[in-house]
Amino acid sequence: GSRDTVGTCTCEKYDIPDTTFDTPKYSGASCETRQCPGYSVAGGQTVQCGGKGVCQTDFTCACFNEAGFGVYSGIDCQIPPSFIVSSVKPKVAPIEGGTIVTLSGPGLERLLTNTPSGVFCDFQAAVRTRAVVGLTGGTVLCPAPPQATAKTVQVGLVSVQGGNLLSRVGFVGFEYYVMNRIVRLTPTFAPLRPVGVNRGPPDVNQPNIVTVTGTYFPPAGTFVCRFGDCESIVGTRIDEATVTCRMPTLAKPGQLPITVASEAQTYSPEQGREAIYTVFGVTGISPKCGAQTGVAIATVTGQFLVDAQDSTRNPNRFWCRFGRTSLSGLTKNNGIPYQPGYQVYAFHSKASISTKTPGALECRVPDWTVEVENFGLSLNSLYQANPNVPTDGYYVGQWDSSPSATFRTYFPPEIGANPVNPYVIFPTLGAVNGGTRVTVSGFGFDYARYGPNNGVVPFSWVSTLPQCNKPPIPTCSFGLSVSTRVELLNNATIVCISAPLLDPISEPKTVVIEVALDGQTYSSKLNQFQYVPPASVEMVYPTAGLSSGGTTVTIFGKKFVDSVTGLQFTSPK
Numbered sequence: 001g002s003r004d005t006v007g008t009c010t011c012e013k014y015d016i017p018d019t020t021f022d023t024p025k026y027s028g029a030s031c032e033t034r035q036c037p038g039y040s041v042a043g044g045q046t047v048q049c050g051g052k053g054v055c056q057t058d059f060t061c062a063c064f065n066e067a068g069f070g071v072y073s074g075i076d077c078q079i080p081p082s083f084i085v086s087s088v089k090p091k092v093a094p095i096e097g098g099t100i101v102t103l104s105g106p107g108l109e110r111l112l113t114n115t116p117s118g119v120f121c122d123f124q125a126a127v128r129t130r131a132v133v134g135l136t137g138g139t140v141l142c143p144a145p146p147q148a149t150a151k152t153v154q155v156g157l158v159s160v161q162g163g164n165l166l167s168r169v170g171f172v173g174f175e176y177y178v179m180n181r182i183v184r185l186t187p188t189f190a191p192l193r194p195v196g197v198n199r200g201p202p203d204v205n206q207p208n209i210v211t212v213t214g215t216y217f218p219p220a221g222t223f224v225c226r227f228g229d230c231e232s233i234v235g236t237r238i239d240e241a242t243v244t245c246r247m248p249t250l251a252k253p254g255q256l257p258i259t260v261a262s263e264a265q266t267y268s269p270e271q272g273r274e275a276i277y278t279v280f281g282v283t284g285i286s287p288k289c290g291a292q293t294g295v296a297i298a299t300v301t302g303q304f305l306v307d308a309q310d311s312t313r314n315p316n317r318f319w320c321r322f323g324r325t326s327l328s329g330l331t332k333n334n335g336i337p338y339q340p341g342y343q344v345y346a347f348h349s350k351a352s353i354s355t356k357t358p359g360a361l362e363c364r365v366p367d368w369t370v371e372v373e374n375f376g377l378s379l380n381s382l383y384q385a386n387p388n389v390p391t392d393g394y395y396v397g398q399w400d401s402s403p404s405a406t407f408r409t410y411f412p413p414e415i416g417a418n419p420v421n422p423y424v425i426f427p428t429l430g431a432v433n434g435g436t437r438v439t440v441s442g443f444g445f446d447y448a449r450y451g452p453n454n455g456v457v458p459f460s461w462v463s464t465l466p467q468c469n470k471p472p473i474p475t476c477s478f479g480l481s482v483s484t485r486v487e488l489l490n491n492a493t494i495v496c497i498s499a500p501l502l503d504p505i506s507e508p509k510t511v512v513i514e515v516a517l518d519g520q521t522y523s524s525k526l527n528q529f530q531y532v533p534p535a536s537v538e539m540v541y542p543t544a545g546l547s548s549g550g551t552t553v554t555i556f557g558k559k560f561v562d563s564v565t566g567l568q569f570t571s572p573k
Contacts, residue, residue: 140157195376299354313380
């Protein structure tokens with residue numbers, strides 16, 4: 001012991017040199033009373049006394065009798081008076097066999113050294129399997145042999161000579177079962193990044209739970225689910241035909257075959273469509289912002305958003321969600337006067353399968369200002385009203401969202417006079433085959449998020465993230481001709497490269513020019529642009545001039561218009 005304070009000893013234990021053991025623990029006022037565990041030296045080896053023995057004065061182990069059981073033996077008091085199999089793990093195995101079973105009981109591993117002829121596990125089957133040392137003391141391992149039929153058996157240990165039972169007590173209740181087959185999954189699909197209802201506190205991960213219905217799941221089983229080649233997840237048995245599994249975190253969407261092991265080792269064979277779990281994910285949305293008039297239709301792209309082979313998908317449960325409620329949960333309907341600390345409800349719109357983009361969905365964009373850029377997609381949500389506030393409700397279901405798929409609203413731009421530009425539209429005419437650079441003047445061409453103060457949202461023009469829609473989404477329409485060749489110069493100026501006129505003309509044709517930053521919601525003040533047919537030159541006078549230039553040339557022809565025109569002299573020979 002060590003002297004701690006005057007008159008008091010603190011008893012310690014110390015390492016024994018050249019061994020893996022410590023000295024016996026000591027106690028008492030002067031630290032002279034030895035305590036178990038101790039050690040002894042036998043055959044040149046230093047051994048430690050087990051829990052069934054006490055350390056003697058000469059450091060030998062004196063084995064004692066366990067009440068009602070018997071006296072332990074061995075130099076370390078680890079050999080029980082008789083061997084028992086107190087437990088097995090797992091407690092079930094398929095009739096095909098092969099499951100590695102751990103048999104536990106006091107000193108069982110000593111059977112392998114005390115029985116040179118060999119120790120075998122008896123599962124009351126046609127064959128016995130050899131036992132090997134377990135991973136921890138008091139355990140041995142045996143592979144379960146195959147059985148002809150499903151039944152409950154007793155497990156014991158026997159010797160190779162005469163089949164004598166080595167363990168006094170075997171484990172009763174080990175069940176052989178017929179390998180289960182999956183009948184169906186509920187649901188059959190789920191989002192890659194599941195989040196809960198978008199309400200109140202920030203969204204949190206809500207794990208996808210799939211219910212597996214099968215032919216038989218044994219009561220004493222240890223259930224593990226596997227999603228494709230992903231890590232195994234512990235399942236929960238509900239009844240003999242039902243197990244629930246939590247989907248692991250996945251790196252990407254996919255169609256995953258689900259298999260279940262009833263003893264955490266042997267998985268059911270892969271099956272057909274009835275055992276396929278589809279994980280969908282959103283990758284993008286176009287346009288990424290839209291006018292708050294709610295005219296535009298957004299295209300949502302991703303993986304496995306559409307699955308024609310899955311009859312359980314209900315299009316009435318497909319929803320897009322734009323925005324979210326505030327972190328404090330304070331919300332208000334659109335149209336209620338602005339209140340500090342309140343945000344408008346998230347906007348939900350039905351999603352439908354796109355007829356233009358294979359594998360994509362479409363949904364209408366918000367018709368009010370969405371104050372945050374969150375976007376989510378659910379393929380299995382229902383509206384749930386608040387019983388206390390009928391106008392207050394939310395959508396219950398699992399949603400998928402992606403950092404690459406965000407959406408925000410802006411106030412539609414206006415074409416009109418602006419002090420920075422001398423013209424509203426310039427030039428006002430161009431060739432029928434297109435290509436004319438038309439400068440358009442106005443306000444809000446930089447995607448101003450909010451419009452002028454209208455009593456509801458008290459903000460002036462504010463540009464937060466300019467040019468959220470990249471080419472070729474912004475468009476200019478020249479009547480029925482649409483041009484995606486658009487240059488956004490600043491808040492007040494946009495350049496549209498005129499598109500070719502669809503139909504041939506013999507006389508000038510006037511059309512209305514409009515601008516849509518989201519490619520769909522056009523803003524116009526009925527400003528006009530004129531397409532002119534190609535001009536023809538019939539004669540020039542004079543037909544020659546000085547090489548130094550300066551000669552006035554009169555051109556005669558047809559279909560000249562009253563505007564600035566171009567004149568080209570070909571290179572002289």
